[in-house]
Amino acid sequence: MTLAAIDPPQLQRQSRRQSQRAWRAARVTLLAEFNQWGRVGSVLFMLLARTCLCFWLWQALYRSTSTSAGMNRSQATTYALLGVFYMSFRSVNRWANRDMMVQHMLDGTIAYWFLRPVTPRRYYCVRALGDLAYGGAWAALAYTVCRSTGLIAAPVSAAAGLGAAGSLVLGLAILYYLQQLIDLACFWTVVNFQLVVMYGIVQNVLAGALVPLWFFPGWFVGFDRWLPFQGTLNVPLSLYLGVLPMSGLVRDLALQAGWIALLAVLTALVWRRAGARVTVLGG
Amino acid sequence: MSILNPLRTPGPADAGLPMRAYRSVRGTPARWALYGRITALNFKAQASYRGEFLLGLLFGLVWQGALVLFAGVLLLRFPGLGGWTQGDVLLIAAMRLLSHGGYVAFFPNVSNLSFLVQQGNVDGYLLRPLPLYRQVLLARFPINSLGDLLAGVGVFAVALARLDVAWTPVKALYVAAGIIGGMLVEGSLQTALSIAAFRFTGLATWTAWVDETLSTYGNYPLNVLPGAVRGTLTFGLPLAFIAYLPASIVTGHAGTTGVPAWLAAASPAVGLLLFLAVKAGWYGSVRWYQSPGG
Numbered sequence: 001m002t003l004a005a006i007d008p009p010q011l012q013r014q015s016r017r018q019s020q021r022a023w024r025a026a027r028v029t030l031l032a033e034f035n036q037w038g039r040v041g042s043v044l045f046m047l048l049a050r051t052c053l054c055f056w057l058w059q060a061l062y063r064s065t066s067t068s069a070g071m072n073r074s075q076a077t078t079y080a081l082l083g084v085f086y087m088s089f090r091s092v093n094r095w096a097n098r099d100m101m102v103q104h105m106l107d108g109t110i111a112y113w114f115l116r117p118v119t120p121r122r123y124y125c126v127r128a129l130g131d132l133a134y135g136g137a138w139a140a141l142a143y144t145v146c147r148s149t150g151l152i153a154a155p156v157s158a159a160a161g162l163g164a165a166g167s168l169v170l171g172l173a174i175l176y177y178l179q180q181l182i183d184l185a186c187f188w189t190v191v192n193f194q195l196v197v198m199y200g201i202v203q204n205v206l207a208g209a210l211v212p213l214w215f216f217p218g219w220f221v222g223f224d225r226w227l228p229f230q231g232t233l234n235v236p237l238s239l240y241l242g243v244l245p246m247s248g249l250v251r252d253l254a255l256q257a258g259w260i261a262l263l264a265v266l267t268a269l270v271w272r273r274a275g276a277r278v279t280v281l282g283g
Numbered sequence: 284m285s286i287l288n289p290l291r292t293p294g295p296a297d298a299g300l301p302m303r304a305y306r307s308v309r310g311t312p313a314r315w316a317l318y319g320r321i322t323a324l325n326f327k328a329q330a331s332y333r334g335e336f337l338l339g340l341l342f343g344l345v346w347q348g349a350l351v352l353f354a355g356v357l358l359l360r361f362p363g364l365g366g367w368t369q370g371d372v373l374l375i376a377a378m379r380l381l382s383h384g385g386y387v388a389f390f391p392n393v394s395n396l397s398f399l400v401q402q403g404n405v406d407g408y409l410l411r412p413l414p415l416y417r418q419v420l421l422a423r424f425p426i427n428s429l430g431d432l433l434a435g436v437g438v439f440a441v442a443l444a445r446l447d448v449a450w451t452p453v454k455a456l457y458v459a460a461g462i463i464g465g466m467l468v469e470g471s472l473q474t475a476l477s478i479a480a481f482r483f484t485g486l487a488t489w490t491a492w493v494d495e496t497l498s499t500y501g502n503y504p505l506n507v508l509p510g511a512v513r514g515t516l517t518f519g520l521p522l523a524f525i526a527y528l529p530a531s532i533v534t535g536h537a538g539t540t541g542v543p544a545w546l547a548a549a550s551p552a553v554g555l556l557l558f559l560a561v562k563a564g565w566y567g568s569v570r571w572y573q574s575p576g577g
Contacts, residue, residue, distance in 0.1 A: 036484075061507070062361075063507070068360045098401070194335050194338035194342050195334075197342060210349060215357075
């Protein structure tokens with residue numbers, strides 16, 4: 001069939017159908033990871049090693065004391081291990097596949113993102129959901145195993161568990177938008193390797209993934225409260241452990257939703273500007 | 284073709300190798316001048332992306348600063364970790380940071396070998412009249428190293444102020460040797476890991492994991508961990524030799540490490556021997572190299 005034989009409404013319908021099937025791109029993560037079983041084994045080994053080392057370190061730290069910064073051994077160990085599992089959400093390594101946004105920018109293949117029957121913003125979202133689902137599966141597996149073996153404590157109540165789960169979903173949405181802003185920076189800087197890595201560190205520190213935020217001085221926690229990072233991890237985990245009361249749940253969730261709305265508007269604006277300045281290296 | 288044998292420095296008899304190219308790198312001063320020119324060009328290339336360059340300078344400081352923050356918070360909240368005073372633990376952290384700073388200054392490109400292979404750079408290296416390992420080390424200017432070294436110097440200054448050690452020239456020299464030994468242990472680990480890059484992609488997660496494990500658990504006295512874990516981190520992933528064991532000699536904790544005192548004292552030599560053995564193994568493994576072009 002020639003292009004001339006296709007009438008515009010037919011083209012539009014075809015385009016809409018293709019757009020509706022865009023979710024299939026989420027499978028790319030799973031297909032890429034399982035293409036090499038060694039990578040799956042690596043993720044499993046590293047998750048196991050991180051979990052064991054983290055557990056033993058925190059058990060050792062509490063050998064000489066029963067409470068520190070108001071946290072007992074079980075709470076601190078649970079928080080630290082949940083922090084390890086949380087990092088699994090970002091365990092997908094797109095480097096090896098040359099599938100990071102900055103690599104597409106350097107290779108010039110970023111141009112294809114703007115030629116598909118799906119907007120680049122939607123494509124990014126679908127792929128990120130695939131990554132989060134894959135990382136989330138590892139986190140869920142680790143959580144289930146550690147809960148069943150008693151390494152980590154249960155949520156203080158069923159309501160706290162549900163509140164923490166809801167807060168975690170919103171926290172992941174914040175994480176998604178923040179990561180997107182960092183990735184989009186390469187439209188202006190061409191390379192953003194250092195920015196991506198630096199963001200990962202700042203995110204882990206300010207979210208409380210490295211050390212529970214309760215161990216930090218008051219001024220640090222007060223400053224961090226004005227940033228979106230706490231909402232990605234510290235809030236859900238604090239709800240899980242009962243450190244944040246359920247009476248403040250609505251306020252906590254509203255704050256997270258506020259950040260999501262703000263970041264969503266910001267990323268939409270940045271995408272619009274980015275589309276106007278795509279650089280295809282090599283001509 | 285002998286030129287493709289990276290085990291030795293090529294000679295004039297090597298077919299296809301321009302004599303002038305070979306002569307230009309013959310002799311130690313000429314070689315160092317060449318390394319200097321390559322490094323200067325790499326520096327210039329990276330400085331052309333100004334924002335990225337500045338972030339690179341900051342990166343080491345932020346990453347190591349975050350880990351020192353982690354260690355500092357734990358030290359304040361849990362004093363007397365494993366029977367070590369704050370100053371003693373800070374010496375471990377400082378020695379590890381300085382070792383890591385040295386590693387980042389000299390060996391960081393080894394951990395990026397999988398990318399160099401993927402981009403086809405190694406094909407080019409095999410045709411040049413310089414040893415392959417050296418070319419890998421010179422592939423990119425380590426802009427992160429400045430921040431890493433700064434973090435190390437800062438923590439070392441704090442540790443010195445808090446340490447209760449009677450310093451002698453021998454002890455000071457031992458600390459310096461320990462730092463170099465630690466750098467070689469880290470370089471050996473990443474070099475050993477990079478062997479897999481000759482055949483497999485996706486090694487970045489492993490190199491990052493090793494880096495993260497050394498950076499996170501290399502700052503503490505390992506005697507707080509269960510015996511089996513301590514053994515694994517001493518003889519499996521030899522993290523203990525980077526800073527913990529040499530610091531135990533300086534601070535007088537060698538008896539609590541669970542390792543014979545002579546072995547703990549020999550940590551700098553362990554680093555050197557490990558590096559030489561791994562480097563020989565690395566060259567021996569080049570025959571596994573599979574070009575991305577097939």
